[in-house]
Amino acid sequence: MSQPATQPNPEQTTDGVPPHRYTPALAQSIELAWEDRWEREGTFHTPNPTGRLSAGFERVADRPKAFVMDMFPYPSGTGLHVGHPLGYLGTDVTSRFLRMDGRNVLHPMGYDAFGLPAEQYAVQTGQHPRVTTEANIVAIAAQLRRLGVDHDTRRTFATIDPGYYRWTQWIFEQIFQAWFDPxxxxxxxxxxxxxxxxxxxxxxxxxxxxxxxxxxxxxxxxxxxxxxxxRLAYRHEAPVNWCPGLGTVLSNEEVTADGRSERGNFPVFRRPLTQWMMRITAYAERLLSDLDRLDWPESLKLMQRNWIGRSTGSRIRFSVGAVGRADDAANEDVEVFTTRPDTLFGATYLVLAPEHPLVETLTAAHWPDAVDPRWTSGAATPVEAVAAYQRQASRRSELDRQAEGREKTGVWLGTTAVNPLTGRDLPVFIADYVLTGYGTGAIMAVPGEDSRDWEFAQTFGLPVVRTVQPPADFSGGAYTGAGPMINSSNEQLSLDGLDKAAAISAVTEWLVASGHGEATTTYKLRDWLFSRQRYWGEPFPIVYDTTDPEAADLPIAVPESMLPVLLPEVDDYSPKTFADDDDTSLPEPPLSRATDWTTVTLDLGDGPRQYRRETNTMPNWAGSCWYHLRYLDPDDDQRLVDPELERYWLGPRRPGDVGGVDLYVGGVEHAVLHLLYARFWHKVLFDLGHVSSEEPFRRLVNQGYISAFAYTDARGFYVPAAEVVERDGQFFHDGEPVTREYGKIGKSLKNMVTPDEMIEAFGADTFRVYEMSTGPLEQSRPWETKAVVGSQRLLQRIWRVVVDEETGAARVADIEPDDGTCRVLHRTIEAVRDGMGTLRFNIAVARITELTNHLTQAYGGGSAVPRSVAEPLVLLLAPLAPHVAEEMWSRLGHPDSLAWAPFPVADQRWLVDETVEVAVQVNGKVRAQVSVAADADPAAMEAAARGDERIAAHLDGATVRRVVAVPGRLVNFVLG
RNA sequence: GCGGGAGUGGUGUAACGGCAGCCACGCCAGACUUAGGAUCUGGUGCCUUCGGGCGUGGGGGUUCGACUCCCCCCUCCCGCACCA
Structure with missing residues (x-):
C-alpha cells in the first residue's frame, strides 16, 4: 500500500516553479488521496474491548484509553465559517497526538438535529425538517472530512435517528419511573x-x-x-415561560435576563400552564458539590454555581390573622425564607409573591378604618385590590418590569402577621419584587438592612427599625454592612452587641426551641420545563386513558417493547404561533393536529383500549444529554449501553473518581444549558445503575471564538471586508474611507470566510496549522486571511527539508546529525509534547518552526538531511498537518500510515547543554553574558562573571555587598 | 450593583519569580530573477549625544531580582442581576 499518493503537478513545471514544490494544488491532491486512503483502510476505527466494534482490540489492549469528544454540531442551513472548526481541530490534533503516544483513542462525531432552528428553516424553505436537516448533515460531514479529522465514522449518528431517540425515550421512561429518595x-x-x-x-x-x-x-x-x-419527570401546573412568538413554552435557561427568548428574541410571559417538568432541583446539592471534582474552567464552574444558587438561611413562620374577617384565620402560618434571621427584630412587614397560594385565604374582606391610601391602590376592598394587582403582575413580562425601573409596587392584603420576637403587628403585602418559586415565595421585610425593603418602605410609609449599628458617618438608607446588633432584645433573647454570625446562631437556636422556624438551604435552580409545543422533537412515550374521566389526565408510560414512539409524518408541521405580545394565547402542540396518530389502541395488560398520545415534544436538549454514551456503540438496539463498554470508556479510574469523557471541547454558551442537563441525566442513570460514572465529562475546555473585522461605509452599510485596504492606519474601500468594527463573522457583515475558500487557496493542512498557531485553544482571536500565508510557508519549508523539489524523492541520508541539531531536535520534541498536552498548539507550531528554520540553515543547499532528524520532524508535524506528514512519511519509505507510529520521545541527554550562556547582572541590570559549564557551581559562575571586562569595569571601585548566583541561570552583583 | 477573567511591539502571541518580546503576520533592506503575493538572507519595542537610557494599563509593596507574588486604582471582556 505504498504507491505514491500523488502525481507531480504537470501544469506547474513550465513556469519556473519546481515540479514537486508544495503548492496549494499539490497540497490538495495529497490531501484528497490521503483522506480516501484513511477511509479505505479504516485507519481511525477505534476498537471496543467487546461487542460488534471489537475487531482489532488485541492491538490496543495494553494501551490506556482516551475518550476525546466535541460538542456535536447543530446542522444549520447557513454552513460553516472559519470559526467553527477551531474546537474540532483542537480535539483532532489532541486525539492524533494521543493515538501516536500510545493510547486507545475514541474520537467520534455526531449531529444534534432536533429543535427549533431546523424547524424554522424547514418552515421557511417549505421542506420537511428531516429533508433539510439530513442535507445539512451531509454537507457538514463532507466539510469535516475535507479538514482531515480522524473521527471513527462508524460511530456517527444523529439525534433524529429513530434508533437513537428510541433510547432518549427510554431514558425519559427511566426518569419517569423514578423518584428521589431524600x-x-x-x-x-x-x-x-x-x-x-x-x-x-x-x-x-x-x-x-x-x-x-x-x-x-x-x-x-x-x-x-x-x-x-x-416522579422525577412529572406534569405540573405552575407559572411557566410562554413565548407566543415562538408558539412554545421555554425553560428558564432559554430565557434571557431581559425576559426574551434566547431563540428569536421574542417576549416571554409567565403563565400558569400544565407542562412536563424534570425534578433537577432534587440534584441541586450534588450538581453543586460535584463541580469540585471536575477538571473544568473555574469560570464555568462558577456560572453553574451561580445558576444553582445555593444559599443558607432560615425558614421562619409568622402567624397571621385577618383584620375584619368574619371567619377565624388566625391559625394560618406564613413561612418566609431569609438569609438574615439575625435581623428578625427589625422585620416590620411581610411580603408575599402575588402568586403565593395563601394570598386568597389571607385577604381580608374590608379595609379597616383610616387605612393608608397608598396601601389600597384605590380599590374599594382588599379582594378587589389583590385581584387587580395579581392580574397586572401576570400580564407584565420581565421586560416591562425592568423598563419600569424596579419601582416598588404592591398592595396590602388588609391582614397583619405577628413578629414572634417583638409581638408587633406586621402588615402583609403582595408585591412583585418577591418572586414565587424562590425560597418560600414570601419574605419578612427588614427595611433597615435590606435596600429593596427600604425602597418599598419609603414608597408605602412603613416603619424602619435598625438592628445593625451603622458606622457613625453612615448616611444611606438600608445598611447592609457589618456591625454590632442593636435594638434586638426581649425578655427571652438578646442579640445586642453580637456580630452577625453569633446573632444568626443565637436566633436560630431560639427559632427551633420556640417552634417558629429552623435553619434551611434553598436554591435558585428551578425544575426543568421539559415539554415544547413543537413538531421537530422527540415524542413523549406517554399515553392517557381517555375512557376513564377521573384519570384522563394521568400519564401512562408506553411499554418498553413499543419504543420508539415514532414522530408521525404530517403535512403541516408548522407551530401555531401568535403575535409576539399576545399574552392571552395558549400553546397548541402541532402533533395535536395529527389526529390519526394521537388516538391509539394499545393493550397495556388489560385488553385493547383506546388511548390518547401526549402531543408535546421534548426540548432539543434531550438528545444532547446522553450522546456520549451512544458513541460507544451506536447500533446497540438491545440496551442503552453495554456496561462493559461504559466502564472501559467512561468508568472511574480509581475509587472516588467521577469518571466521564477525558476531554470535552465546546463553546461556553452551553454553561447552564446542555452542561447542566447532561450532568443531571447522567447522575440519574448512575443512581439507577445504568452507568458506573458519576459525571459525563471529566475534563472540559471551552475553545475561544474566532472573530473578524467588518467595515462600514459612510452610509453605515457593510462593504466586503476582503476588498478593504489599509493605508497608514486608515481603511479604504474603492478609495473611500470606511470604519472598522470587530466582532462576529457572518454573511450580513460581509466578512464571511469559509474553510472551503481557505482549503481552495492553501489546502486543509495550511488551514489547520494556521488555526492552531494563533493562540492557545481557549483563547478567542481575530481571523486574518493575509496571515495564513505564514503557515503555508512553514509547510513549504518543511516539505523542502524532506523532499527534493525537482525529483519528488526524499532528500535524506543515513548520516549522523551534528550535536547542535540534536539539541534543537530534542528540545523541540519536549516542547511539542508539552504544547499538545496542554492544548497550546501555538507553542508546538512555534517550536516546529524553529527546528525547521535550523534545518533549513544547517542542511540547505544540496546537503541531505539526516534521516534521524527528518523522521521525527514529520512525526511531530503529523497531528497538526496530517496529510502532508503522511505523504512525507510515505516518501521516506514507510508503507503504513503514521497515524499509529510512535510519537517522538526526547532523549534527556540532549536536553542538557555542556555549557550555558548565563546573564550577569549588576544591581539587577543585565550587563554581560558569560559562558560557563552547565553544572558550574555558584563560586565558579561568580569567578567567570568577574573575568568579564565589562563586569570588571562595573565592579571597579564599588563595594560588592552580595552576590547571587543561580546555577544555569545568572549571576547578580549587588553593589553597596 | 454582585461575581469572574484579562490588559506585553503596528497585529496574533511567548517567557519554572532569573537575559521581556520565542514563533508568525506586517514592514524595511539585500540576493536570485524578464517578472513575483515565489524562494532565500538580514533587520525591525521606544528614545539616544551610540556611552547608554526607558519600556509588560497606572501607583505602591515584597525580593538580590517582578509580565509573573501582594495591596490600591483605571480600562476592557464575560456571567448574574429585585434570588430575600
Missing part, C-alpha cells in the same frame, strides 16, 4: 416507593396527598396522583 440522596425506582408506602415504612412527601388524608385512605386514582407527584 434519605438516600439518590434516585430510586418508583416501584420501591409504592412498596414502602404500602408497607407503611414511608410517608408520602409533603404536598403529594390531599390535606388531612393518609396513604391508606386514598382511592386508587388518588394514589396514582400522589405517586405521580413524586
Amino acid at each position: 434519605d438516600a440522596g439518590k434516585a430510586r425506582p418508583i416501584a420501591e416507593l409504592v412498596a414502602e408506602l404500602d408497607a407503611g415504612t414511608r410517608e408520602p412527601a409533603a404536598g403529594t396527598v390531599p390535606p388531612g388524608r393518609t396513604w391508606p385512605e386514598l382511592s386508587a386514582v388518588e394514589r396514582r396522583r400522589a405517586i405521580d407527584a413524586h
Whole structure:
C-alpha cells in the first residue's frame, strides 16, 4: 500500500516553479488521496474491548484509553465559517497526538438535529425538517472530512435517528419511573416507593396527598396522583415561560435576563400552564458539590454555581390573622425564607409573591378604618385590590418590569402577621419584587438592612427599625454592612452587641426551641420545563386513558417493547404561533393536529383500549444529554449501553473518581444549558445503575471564538471586508474611507470566510496549522486571511527539508546529525509534547518552526538531511498537518500510515547543554553574558562573571555587598 | 450593583519569580530573477549625544531580582442581576 499518493503537478513545471514544490494544488491532491486512503483502510476505527466494534482490540489492549469528544454540531442551513472548526481541530490534533503516544483513542462525531432552528428553516424553505436537516448533515460531514479529522465514522449518528431517540425515550421512561429518595440522596425506582408506602415504612412527601388524608385512605386514582407527584419527570401546573412568538413554552435557561427568548428574541410571559417538568432541583446539592471534582474552567464552574444558587438561611413562620374577617384565620402560618434571621427584630412587614397560594385565604374582606391610601391602590376592598394587582403582575413580562425601573409596587392584603420576637403587628403585602418559586415565595421585610425593603418602605410609609449599628458617618438608607446588633432584645433573647454570625446562631437556636422556624438551604435552580409545543422533537412515550374521566389526565408510560414512539409524518408541521405580545394565547402542540396518530389502541395488560398520545415534544436538549454514551456503540438496539463498554470508556479510574469523557471541547454558551442537563441525566442513570460514572465529562475546555473585522461605509452599510485596504492606519474601500468594527463573522457583515475558500487557496493542512498557531485553544482571536500565508510557508519549508523539489524523492541520508541539531531536535520534541498536552498548539507550531528554520540553515543547499532528524520532524508535524506528514512519511519509505507510529520521545541527554550562556547582572541590570559549564557551581559562575571586562569595569571601585548566583541561570552583583 | 477573567511591539502571541518580546503576520533592506503575493538572507519595542537610557494599563509593596507574588486604582471582556 505504498504507491505514491500523488502525481507531480504537470501544469506547474513550465513556469519556473519546481515540479514537486508544495503548492496549494499539490497540497490538495495529497490531501484528497490521503483522506480516501484513511477511509479505505479504516485507519481511525477505534476498537471496543467487546461487542460488534471489537475487531482489532488485541492491538490496543495494553494501551490506556482516551475518550476525546466535541460538542456535536447543530446542522444549520447557513454552513460553516472559519470559526467553527477551531474546537474540532483542537480535539483532532489532541486525539492524533494521543493515538501516536500510545493510547486507545475514541474520537467520534455526531449531529444534534432536533429543535427549533431546523424547524424554522424547514418552515421557511417549505421542506420537511428531516429533508433539510439530513442535507445539512451531509454537507457538514463532507466539510469535516475535507479538514482531515480522524473521527471513527462508524460511530456517527444523529439525534433524529429513530434508533437513537428510541433510547432518549427510554431514558425519559427511566426518569419517569423514578423518584428521589431524600434519605438516600439518590434516585430510586418508583416501584420501591409504592412498596414502602404500602408497607407503611414511608410517608408520602409533603404536598403529594390531599390535606388531612393518609396513604391508606386514598382511592386508587388518588394514589396514582400522589405517586405521580413524586416522579422525577412529572406534569405540573405552575407559572411557566410562554413565548407566543415562538408558539412554545421555554425553560428558564432559554430565557434571557431581559425576559426574551434566547431563540428569536421574542417576549416571554409567565403563565400558569400544565407542562412536563424534570425534578433537577432534587440534584441541586450534588450538581453543586460535584463541580469540585471536575477538571473544568473555574469560570464555568462558577456560572453553574451561580445558576444553582445555593444559599443558607432560615425558614421562619409568622402567624397571621385577618383584620375584619368574619371567619377565624388566625391559625394560618406564613413561612418566609431569609438569609438574615439575625435581623428578625427589625422585620416590620411581610411580603408575599402575588402568586403565593395563601394570598386568597389571607385577604381580608374590608379595609379597616383610616387605612393608608397608598396601601389600597384605590380599590374599594382588599379582594378587589389583590385581584387587580395579581392580574397586572401576570400580564407584565420581565421586560416591562425592568423598563419600569424596579419601582416598588404592591398592595396590602388588609391582614397583619405577628413578629414572634417583638409581638408587633406586621402588615402583609403582595408585591412583585418577591418572586414565587424562590425560597418560600414570601419574605419578612427588614427595611433597615435590606435596600429593596427600604425602597418599598419609603414608597408605602412603613416603619424602619435598625438592628445593625451603622458606622457613625453612615448616611444611606438600608445598611447592609457589618456591625454590632442593636435594638434586638426581649425578655427571652438578646442579640445586642453580637456580630452577625453569633446573632444568626443565637436566633436560630431560639427559632427551633420556640417552634417558629429552623435553619434551611434553598436554591435558585428551578425544575426543568421539559415539554415544547413543537413538531421537530422527540415524542413523549406517554399515553392517557381517555375512557376513564377521573384519570384522563394521568400519564401512562408506553411499554418498553413499543419504543420508539415514532414522530408521525404530517403535512403541516408548522407551530401555531401568535403575535409576539399576545399574552392571552395558549400553546397548541402541532402533533395535536395529527389526529390519526394521537388516538391509539394499545393493550397495556388489560385488553385493547383506546388511548390518547401526549402531543408535546421534548426540548432539543434531550438528545444532547446522553450522546456520549451512544458513541460507544451506536447500533446497540438491545440496551442503552453495554456496561462493559461504559466502564472501559467512561468508568472511574480509581475509587472516588467521577469518571466521564477525558476531554470535552465546546463553546461556553452551553454553561447552564446542555452542561447542566447532561450532568443531571447522567447522575440519574448512575443512581439507577445504568452507568458506573458519576459525571459525563471529566475534563472540559471551552475553545475561544474566532472573530473578524467588518467595515462600514459612510452610509453605515457593510462593504466586503476582503476588498478593504489599509493605508497608514486608515481603511479604504474603492478609495473611500470606511470604519472598522470587530466582532462576529457572518454573511450580513460581509466578512464571511469559509474553510472551503481557505482549503481552495492553501489546502486543509495550511488551514489547520494556521488555526492552531494563533493562540492557545481557549483563547478567542481575530481571523486574518493575509496571515495564513505564514503557515503555508512553514509547510513549504518543511516539505523542502524532506523532499527534493525537482525529483519528488526524499532528500535524506543515513548520516549522523551534528550535536547542535540534536539539541534543537530534542528540545523541540519536549516542547511539542508539552504544547499538545496542554492544548497550546501555538507553542508546538512555534517550536516546529524553529527546528525547521535550523534545518533549513544547517542542511540547505544540496546537503541531505539526516534521516534521524527528518523522521521525527514529520512525526511531530503529523497531528497538526496530517496529510502532508503522511505523504512525507510515505516518501521516506514507510508503507503504513503514521497515524499509529510512535510519537517522538526526547532523549534527556540532549536536553542538557555542556555549557550555558548565563546573564550577569549588576544591581539587577543585565550587563554581560558569560559562558560557563552547565553544572558550574555558584563560586565558579561568580569567578567567570568577574573575568568579564565589562563586569570588571562595573565592579571597579564599588563595594560588592552580595552576590547571587543561580546555577544555569545568572549571576547578580549587588553593589553597596 | 454582585461575581469572574484579562490588559506585553503596528497585529496574533511567548517567557519554572532569573537575559521581556520565542514563533508568525506586517514592514524595511539585500540576493536570485524578464517578472513575483515565489524562494532565500538580514533587520525591525521606544528614545539616544551610540556611552547608554526607558519600556509588560497606572501607583505602591515584597525580593538580590517582578509580565509573573501582594495591596490600591483605571480600562476592557464575560456571567448574574429585585434570588430575600
